[in-house]
Amino acid sequence: MAVHRRSPLPGAFARALVLTAAATTALGVATGGAAQAAPGTPDGPSNRKDVKAQVEQLYDEAEQASEKYNAALDVQQRLQHETGTLQQQVAVAQGELNELRGDLATVAGAEYRGGGMAQTVQLMLSTDPEGYLSKARSLDQAAERQNETLHEVVARQRRLDQRRTEASMKLSELEETRRALAESKQQIQQRLAKAQRLLNSLGAGERARMVAQDAREAEQRATRGTDRLDLGTAPPASERGAAALAAAVRMIGSPYVYGSAGPRAFDCSGLMYWSWRQAGVTLPRTSQAQAYAGQRVSISDARPGDLVIFYRDRHHVGMYAGGGVIVHAPYPGAKVRYESVNAMPVAEVIRL
Structure with a gap:
């Protein structure tokens, strides 16, 4: 990257x-x-x-x-x-x-x-x-x-x-x-x-x-x-992962709205759902269900395109962009942006 x-x-x-x-x-x-x-x-x-x-x-x-x-x-x-x-x-x-x-x-x-x-x-x-x-x-x-x-x-x-x-x-x-x-x-x-x-x-x-x-x-x-903003040089885990990440990055600046999954506004899981759809993959709609959508890997092995699930109850999700950074839809009223992966407690990393 x-x-x-x-x-x-x-x-x-x-x-x-x-x-x-x-x-x-x-x-x-x-x-x-x-x-x-x-x-x-x-x-x-x-x-x-x-x-x-x-x-x-x-x-x-x-x-x-x-x-x-x-x-x-x-x-x-x-x-x-x-x-x-x-x-x-x-x-x-x-x-x-x-x-x-x-x-x-x-x-x-x-x-x-x-x-x-x-x-x-x-x-x-x-x-x-x-x-x-x-x-x-x-x-x-x-x-x-x-x-x-x-x-x-x-x-x-x-x-x-x-x-x-x-x-x-x-x-x-x-x-x-x-x-x-x-x-x-x-x-x-x-x-x-x-x-x-x-x-x-x-x-x-x-x-x-x-x-x-x-x-x-x-x-x-x-x-x-x-x-x-240094995203490192680690390659995406797959071509589809690269396509999904590119789609998510294109949405930086889009507003956060609860219950939205694009194409103009998103909540956290909605951004993941929409981005992976652009790569030809249909994810479950919620962050809790997305936590079971692929293979679990350690945070130290995270690659661009992987899903990063946050909090014990898995109520937030972002996409790993590389270099310890995710892209996600953070809060109501906020816009899609880059964020440090350490800004929230990581529950698991999912590779599709």
């Missing part, structure tokens, strides 16, 4: 001051009066530090809820497809069963009208015994087919009942998933709204100092205090 010239890496909270409202609006968050809140206590380092820590915690909790939301959304889409398929199968099976029952009713009516006379008596009274015997053999064959049809009706009824039970269970599961979606969305909205209120509580001077501090810290993490 070629060495890249350093580019400005403004911090998440610098951008959050400007863009958090837009990010929350995407999920229907009404910050309302909070956006007009009066400045809080006078400028002071302790207040700025406290607000920053609280906002970081709220964004972290919102991201955890967001990954739960993404997982529930995936389940909902799968269940909707499966439920639709089952309901279609039930409708087709019911039509076939009705047709078979109609055939049985026709045969039963014909037998009733025939009077049920014993074959021996009918043979004695027949003016054409040979013709009657031929018809009798046909009747036996028809009776055999009727018996087979009856067994088929019973079997189809059982399968139909099973499909109806499966469809009912899927519908119940779908309803539970919808409740989980609503709960996760509410958690995201609450945390984003609280973070916005905290940011609005700062005075203009305090916000400016927090912006400058966060920008310096982000730059130092990515460049190790130098004036260049």
Whole structure:
């Protein structure tokens, strides 16, 4: 990987001051009066530090809820497809069963009208015994087919009942998933709204100092205090890994929006999903599921294109870019950027 010239890496909270409202609006968050809140206590380092820590915690909790939301959304889409398929199968099976029952009713009516006379008596009274015997053999064959049809009706009824039970269970599961979606969305909205209120509580001077501090810290993490962003020379693990990384790098500067997977905005797992799609690979949608999408390797063996999963509960993911640096979508209101792999606790590295 070629060495890249350093580019400005403004911090998440610098951008959050400007863009958090837009990010929350995407999920229907009404910050309302909070956006007009009066400045809080006078400028002071302790207040700025406290607000920053609280906002970081709220964004972290919102991201955890967001990954739960993404997982529930995936389940909902799968269940909707499966439920639709089952309901279609039930409708087709019911039509076939009705047709078979109609055939049985026709045969039963014909037998009733025939009077049920014993074959021996009918043979004695027949003016054409040979013709009657031929018809009798046909009747036996028809009776055999009727018996087979009856067994088929019973079997189809059982399968139909099973499909109806499966469809009912899927519908119940779908309803539970919808409740989980609503709960996760509410958690995201609450945390984003609280973070916005905290940011609005700062005075203009305090916000400016927090912006400058966060920008310096982000730059130092990515460049190790130098004036260049060094991604090293390690080659990607595969051609597809190189293509996925190139796609992710092209998205640097795109905004972070919860639940988004491109092409204009992303959350953390959405960026990985979209980037690998550009390389011809379909990943699971959430960071937790992406942690099982490939082969696990050690962080010391990480190569460009590998997924880096963060935190014990795996609620954040980035893509290794080389030289101890990842590219990821970091926070609400922030933009896709380079970041030091050591900025967050690494859970595992996944090679696809």
